[in-house]
Amino acid sequence: MRRDILLFFGLVTVIGVGVIAAVILLWGGGGGGSSFCDQPLLPQGESEISQTGFQTEDAGLTGVIDAARTGNLQAVNDAFYANNSEIHNFTYDVDQRLREENEKLAKELCEAVIELEEELLVAQPSTDVILVDAWRVRFLLRDAAEALGYERPVE
Numbered sequence: 001m002r003r004d005i006l007l008f009f010g011l012v013t014v015i016g017v018g019v020i021a022a023v024i025l026l027w028g029g030g031g032g033g034s035s036f037c038d039q040p041l042l043p044q045g046e047s048e049i050s051q052t053g054f055q056t057e058d059a060g061l062t063g064v065i066d067a068a069r070t071g072n073l074q075a076v077n078d079a080f081y082a083n084n085s086e087i088h089n090f091t092y093d094v095d096q097r098l099r100e101e102n103e104k105l106a107k108e109l110c111e112a113v114i115e116l117e118e119e120l121l122v123a124q125p126s127t128d129v130i131l132v133d134a135w136r137v138r139f140l141l142r143d144a145a146e147a148l149g150y151e152r153p154v155e
Contacts, residue, residue: 035107035111036110036114037106037107037110037111037114038107040095040096040099040106041091041092041096042092043092043093043095043096044088044089044093045092045093047086047094049094049097049148050150051145051150051151053090054141054142054144054150054153055153056086056090057086057087057090057091057141057153058138058141058142058153058154058155059153060086060087061087061134061137061138061141062155063075063079064076064079064080064087064130065131065134065135065138067079068127068128068131068134069127069131073125073127073130076120076125076130076134077120081120091109091113091137091141094141094144094148095109095110097148098147098148101147101148102144102147105140105143105144106144108140109137109140109141109144112133112136112137112140113137115136116133116134116136119133
């Protein structure tokens with residue numbers, strides 16, 4: 001009798017794994033599924049999309065990067081999010097204009113921002129991952145400045 005029970009549970013497990021694999025392949029995993037960044041990000045404020053705006057955001061990301069280097073997660077969050085952070089808002093607010101000029105770059109920036117946000121939301125964020133993500137956002141914003149006809153911000 002025990003053998004029958006074990007066989008039954010084994011069969012249920014195999015079928016369950018098969019169903020889960022099929023769902024992943026059909027609706028989210030393998031091919032052709034849409035990404036959150038396929039659509040423009042909704043503006044979060046009224047950022048100044050200008051040479052000065054890009055330079056300000058670049059300087060603000062220095063604060064995020066410096067805080068991540070020292071392992072200060074509170075300072076990272078404060079720099080990126082606190083008080084209706086212009087850095088966070090700018091990354092959303094520039095999206096639509098950037099998509100009009102360079103959709104591929106806009107999607108890359110969107111994905112980088114989402115990855116940074118997701119890392120900041122996990123229970124035990126890694127400052128190493130945050131550091132890499134913040135640098136990626138910084139370089140993509142510098143590319144975005146050029147794509148929109150502005151000079152590339154410098155440190």
